[in-house]
Amino acid sequence: MLRGYVITDVGSTTTKALLIGPEGKEARLLGRAAAPTTVEKPFEDVTVGVVNALRELEELAGISLVTEICRPAGEATHRQYRYLSTSSAGGGLQILVYGLTKSVTADSARRAALGGGAIILDVMATDDGRQGFVKMDAVRNCRPDMVLIAGGLDGGNVSYVLEVCDILNAAKPSPRFGSDFRIPVIYAGNKDAAETVRDTLSDHYDLTVVDNLRPTLEREVLGPARKAIHELFMSHVMQQAPGYGVLSSWVDEDILPTPAAVGRIMELVAERRGANILGIDIGGATTDVFSVIDGTFFRSVSANLGMSYSAGNVLVEAGLQDIVRWLPFNMSPYRVADRILTKLIHPTSLPETQEDLQIEQALATEAIRLAFGQHKEVAVLLPSESSFTSTRFFAEARMENFRRPTGAIDISNIGLFIGSGGALSHAPRRNQAAFMLLNALQPEGRTFLAVDSVFMMPHLGVLSSLDPEAALNVLETDCLVPLGPVIAPGVVGPAGEPAVSVSVTLRGDRLTALVHSGDIRVIPLAQGERAKVEVETLGQTAFRGTRRLEFETTGGTVGIIVDARGRPIVLPDDPDERARLNAKWAAQIGAYDIANPPGKRGDRE
Numbered sequence: 001m002l003r004g005y006v007i008t009d010v011g012s013t014t015t016k017a018l019l020i021g022p023e024g025k026e027a028r029l030l031g032r033a034a035a036p037t038t039v040e041k042p043f044e045d046v047t048v049g050v051v052n053a054l055r056e057l058e059e060l061a062g063i064s065l066v067t068e069i070c071r072p073a074g075e076a077t078h079r080q081y082r083y084l085s086t087s088s089a090g091g092g093l094q095i096l097v098y099g100l101t102k103s104v105t106a107d108s109a110r111r112a113a114l115g116g117g118a119i120i121l122d123v124m125a126t127d128d129g130r131q132g133f134v135k136m137d138a139v140r141n142c143r144p145d146m147v148l149i150a151g152g153l154d155g156g157n158v159s160y161v162l163e164v165c166d167i168l169n170a171a172k173p174s175p176r177f178g179s180d181f182r183i184p185v186i187y188a189g190n191k192d193a194a195e196t197v198r199d200t201l202s203d204h205y206d207l208t209v210v211d212n213l214r215p216t217l218e219r220e221v222l223g224p225a226r227k228a229i230h231e232l233f234m235s236h237v238m239q240q241a242p243g244y245g246v247l248s249s250w251v252d253e254d255i256l257p258t259p260a261a262v263g264r265i266m267e268l269v270a271e272r273r274g275a276n277i278l279g280i281d282i283g284g285a286t287t288d289v290f291s292v293i294d295g296t297f298f299r300s301v302s303a304n305l306g307m308s309y310s311a312g313n314v315l316v317e318a319g320l321q322d323i324v325r326w327l328p329f330n331m332s333p334y335r336v337a338d339r340i341l342t343k344l345i346h347p348t349s350l351p352e353t354q355e356d357l358q359i360e361q362a363l364a365t366e367a368i369r370l371a372f373g374q375h376k377e378v379a380v381l382l383p384s385e386s387s388f389t390s391t392r393f394f395a396e397a398r399m400e401n402f403r404r405p406t407g408a409i410d411i412s413n414i415g416l417f418i419g420s421g422g423a424l425s426h427a428p429r430r431n432q433a434a435f436m437l438l439n440a441l442q443p444e445g446r447t448f449l450a451v452d453s454v455f456m457m458p459h460l461g462v463l464s465s466l467d468p469e470a471a472l473n474v475l476e477t478d479c480l481v482p483l484g485p486v487i488a489p490g491v492v493g494p495a496g497e498p499a500v501s502v503s504v505t506l507r508g509d510r511l512t513a514l515v516h517s518g519d520i521r522v523i524p525l526a527q528g529e530r531a532k533v534e535v536e537t538l539g540q541t542a543f544r545g546t547r548r549l550e551f552e553t554t555g556g557t558v559g560i561i562v563d564a565r566g567r568p569i570v571l572p573d574d575p576d577e578r579a580r581l582n583a584k585w586a587a588q589i590g591a592y593d594i595a596n597p598p599g600k601r602g603d604r605e
Contacts (some may be wrong), residue, residue, distance in 0.1 A: 089131035114299045261457070414447055
């Protein structure tokens with residue numbers, strides 16, 4: 001009799017194992033364990049780390065798992081637990097992308113690769129400004145797991161494809177794993193050039209031809225390319241990585257790239273809730289952003305924005321002043337930079353004082369803000385077909401102007417924000433996670449904040465294909481920690497003026513709160529409690545398109561958050577005044593215990 005599921009996520013540093021099974025009539029998380037990933041020396045075998053994680057899970061759950069799980073699935077005819085896995089070990093799936101033009105097919109190919117769970121090594125195009133020998137040298141040095149070639153509308157010119165094939169054949173890139181491994185190449189371009197590509201590349205590469213991902217200017221077809229990426233990841237790349245051949249024989253379903261698994265569960269959540277959602281996963285080296293907007297999944301990877309190994313890059317990308325602006329005290333920017341750069345020397349260290357914590361959370365705020373900005377560049381929609389019906393438009397417009405994508409993300413139209421990663425999931429207070437998300441993402445209108453408590457979303461993503469109800473139930477009950485609903489008008493009046501009147505009706509009792517411009521107010525509503533909320537704007541304050549909101553909502557660990565700071569959040573230039581405002585907001589949302597007004601802190605360093 002099937003008792004549940006054992007699911008592992010083989011990460012770059014840690015292999016995490018979950019035990020999910022019935023508790024009463026519902027699927028619940030019954031145990032979790034972790035062990036170091038062993039894809040690199042001295043072990044060079046991922047199964048060692050998997051077995052170690054399973055053994056720890058055995059001890060915690062008091063059941064036998066290793067003897068049942070660690071053998072070929074075909075031989076385990078009477079398994080009590082189905083075994084599933086995701087993986088991003090060894091740097092995840094790394095793809096080199098080619099497109100005809102940066103703003104058209106290369107951009108579509110980049111979205112296809114990101115949606116397929118890949119990390120993009122490089123995006124090359126005929127108009128990227130690099131000469132052929134420079135591209136050849138870049139290809140030779142990047143050691144890709146896979147190459148994706150797009151470009152050319154169906155029926156268009158095929159000369160570009162010959163150029164790409166010549167560069168690949170001349171460069172002869174080496175794969176990351178296996179000296180005799182033939183690198184998979186996916187061709188998703190002009191269908192008229194498919195035979196030319198076969199004749200040119202088949203001798204040296206494992207070629208797969210799929211439908212053109214940009215058959216016309218107004219159409220983008222990413223599905224076939226993404227499917228091919230996943231299939232080749234399983235059949236070629238995974239089989240070459242140390243120990244993955246054995247691990248693949250243990251699982252009951254195909255191993256998924258970790259980001260692709262996260263995408264699956266997010267799509268399921270968006271479908272069930274009927275809402276647009278956005279997720280942020282901030283790690284030590286990278287920050288991943290996922291969104292589902294009107295049923296379309298988008299993903300971006302900010303490879304140099306992280307909280308430990310990439311802390312210096314966040315400092316460079318954001319600029320010191322943009323990090324300092326979120327601190328609730330006035331410290332010399334150079335002292336702040338010194339604290340951040342110390343993190344590069346000790347990347348796994350934890351903050352020792354509240355000041356250290358506040359600096360780290362200011363850094364996380366900027367990393368999230370920057371990653372979200374990059375995600376908005378990826379999450380775009382093509383113009384409607386009517387944009388391309390004019391003959392004059394075709395005659396007069398240049399090729400790169402045919403596609404003017406519009407941003408898919410309207411911040412006021414996102415119903416759920418999910419934060420994940422150590423800085424958010426393990427913040428000493430949930431209120432701090434809410435404060436970071438508010439400052440970094442600046443949600444507008446009405447939305448809801450939550451955090452993934454232990455980053456179970458990859459596990460639940462691979463489970464969702466097999467048992468969606470179990471995946472959703474564990475997500476809601478054991479994974480997501482609701483922080484609470486957010487009410488944030490985009491336009492507010494002068495600071496100190498009445499801005500928003502909020503009435504909350506709970507079990508027949510009615511509570512009314514008045515919030516002034518420039519303030520944050522938290523109205524208590526406990527996790528699991530349901531209330532009716534009525535919002536009226538006052539004076540110059542307004543939501544986009546309306547001055548009144550009325551809705552029912554559940555509470556969270558923080559409560560109902562009313563953010564009347566306006567959008568965008570404007571901070572004063574004066575350091576002392578800015579620190580005073582940040583300290584006030586932090587106290588209002590309950591992020592920190594700030595007993596004394598902020599003052600100059602740099603002198604005592």
